[in-house]
Amino acid sequence: MQDAQNTKPTFDGLLSVVVPCRDEEQALPIFISEFSKVAAQMGNPRFELIFVDDGSSDATAEMLKKFAAGDSRIRYILFSRNFGKEAAMYAGLKEAKGDFITVMDADMQDPPSLLPRMFDALLSGGVDSVAARRRTRDGEPPARTFCARAFYKVLNTLSPLKFTEGARDFRLMTRRVLDAVLELPEYNRFTKGIYEWVGFKTKWIEYDNVERSAGRTKWSFFGLAVYSIDALTSFSTIPLAIAAVVGIAFCALSSVAIVFLAIRQLIFHNSAFGWTSTVCILFFLSGLQLFCLGVLGQYMSKIYLETKHRPHYIVAEKN
Numbered sequence: 009m010q011d012a013q014n015t016k017p018t019f020d021g022l023l024s025v026v027v028p029c030r031d032e033e034q035a036l037p038i039f040i041s042e043f044s045k046v047a048a049q050m051g052n053p054r055f056e057l058i059f060v061d062d063g064s065s066d067a068t069a070e071m072l073k074k075f076a077a078g079d080s081r082i083r084y085i086l087f088s089r090n091f092g093k094e095a096a097m098y099a100g101l102k103e104a105k106g107d108f109i110t111v112m113d114a115d116m117q118d119p120p121s122l123l124p125r126m127f128d129a130l131l132s133g134g135v136d137s138v139a140a141r142r143r144t145r146d147g148e149p150p151a152r153t154f155c156a157r158a159f160y161k162v163l164n165t166l167s168p169l170k171f172t173e174g175a176r177d178f179r180l181m182t183r184r185v186l187d188a189v190l191e192l193p194e195y196n197r198f199t200k201g202i203y204e205w206v207g208f209k210t211k212w213i214e215y216d217n218v219e220r221s222a223g224r225t226k227w228s229f230f231g232l233a234v235y236s237i238d239a240l241t242s243f244s245t246i247p248l249a250i251a252a253v254v255g256i257a258f259c260a261l262s263s264v265a266i267v268f269l270a271i272r273q274l275i276f277h278n279s280a281f282g283w284t285s286t287v288c289i290l291f292f293l294s295g296l297q298l299f300c301l302g303v304l305g306q307y308m309s310k311i312y313l314e315t316k317h318r319p320h321y322i323v324a325e326k327n
C-alpha cells in the first residue's frame with residue numbers, strides 16, 4: 009500500500025460504511041451527498057455503503073431501493089421490524105466485505121468530514137482503529153448529558169475495561185478488528201463496549217457535538233436507561249456480587265452486636281432483653297440470606313459469561 013515516489017500510503021482495498029437507519033428519509037439524501045464529497049477527499053477509494061433499514065415507518069426503505077438502483081456501491085438490508093440500532097449495526101457489519109470498515113449514523117452526528125482524517129490515520133499504520141469522541145455535548149438536553157456522565161462514571165467503576173466518555177459507535181477499523189468484533193455474537197450488544205473488549209491500538213479523534221441534520225432522535229429517555237443497564241450488565245458482573253458484600257457486612261455487624269450483648273449480660277447482667285437481641289439475630293440471618301444470594305449470583309455470573317460464547321482471547325499478531 010506504499011506509493012514508490014510519494015511516501016503517502018495509498019489504499020487499494022475496499023471501504024465499507026455501515027449506516028443504521030430508522031425513519032431517516034430526511035437525513036438520507038444529505039448523508040449520501042456529503043459522503044460522496046468526503047470520498048473525493050479520500051482519493052475516491054472503492055467503497056460500499058451498507059444501509060440497514062431498522063423497521064422505518066417512513067419512506068426510508070423505498071428511498072434506499074431507489075438509491076441502490078442508481079448506484080451499485082449502495083447496498084441495503086431491510087429489517088422486518090424495528091430491532092434497534094445495535095442489531096442494525098451488527099447486521100451491517102456482518103455483511104461488510106471491506107478492508108477498512110466504519111459505522112456511521114445517518115443524521116451527520118458522526119460527521120463524515122472526520123472520515124478523511126480517520127482514513128489517513130489508519131492508512132499511516134501503527135493503529136488498528138481510529139475512533140471518534142465527542143468533546144462536548146452542546147445542544148443536548150442537560151438531563152441527558154448529566155445521566156450520560158453519571159453512567160460512564162458507574163460503568164468505569166464497575167467494569168475492568170476503560171470506557172472513554174463521549175465515545176461514539178463511529179470508528180474506522182481494519183478487517184482484523186471487525187473480525188474480532190464479530191467473534192462476539194452476544195444478543196445484548198453494546199458495541200462501544202465490544203470495541204474496548206477486543207482491544208487493538210486505537211487512535212482517538214475529538215470533535216465538538218454536531219446537531220442532527222434533519223429528523224428527530226429515536227432514543228427516548230427510557231430507551232437510553234434500558235440500554236445503559238444492558239451495557240452495565242454486559243461488561244460487569246459486580247452488581248451480582250453486591251448482595252454478598254452487603255450480606256457479609258450485615259453478618260459482621262450483627263455478630264459484633266451479639267458478642268457485645270452476650271458479654272454485657274454475662275458480666276453486668278443488664279443486657280437489654282427482648283427486641284435488641286431479636287433485632288441482632290434478625291440482622292444476622294438477613295445477612296446470611298443475602299450472602300447466600302451473592303454466592304448464587306457468583307455462579308450465575310459465570311454461567312452468564314459462558315452463555316455469551318465470547319472468545320477466550322483475540323490475537324493481534326503471531327508468526
Ligand code: UDP
Nearest residue numbers: 028029030062092093096113114225226227
Ligand atoms: N437507529 C436505528 N434504530 C433505532 C434507533 C436509531 O437504526 O431503533 C439509527 C438512527 O437512524 C441513526 C442512529 O441509529 O442513524 C442514531 O440514532 P439517533 O440519531 O436517533 O440517536 P442519537 O444520536 O440521538 O443518540
Ligand code: MG
Nearest residue numbers: 113115117220
Ligand atoms: Mg443522532
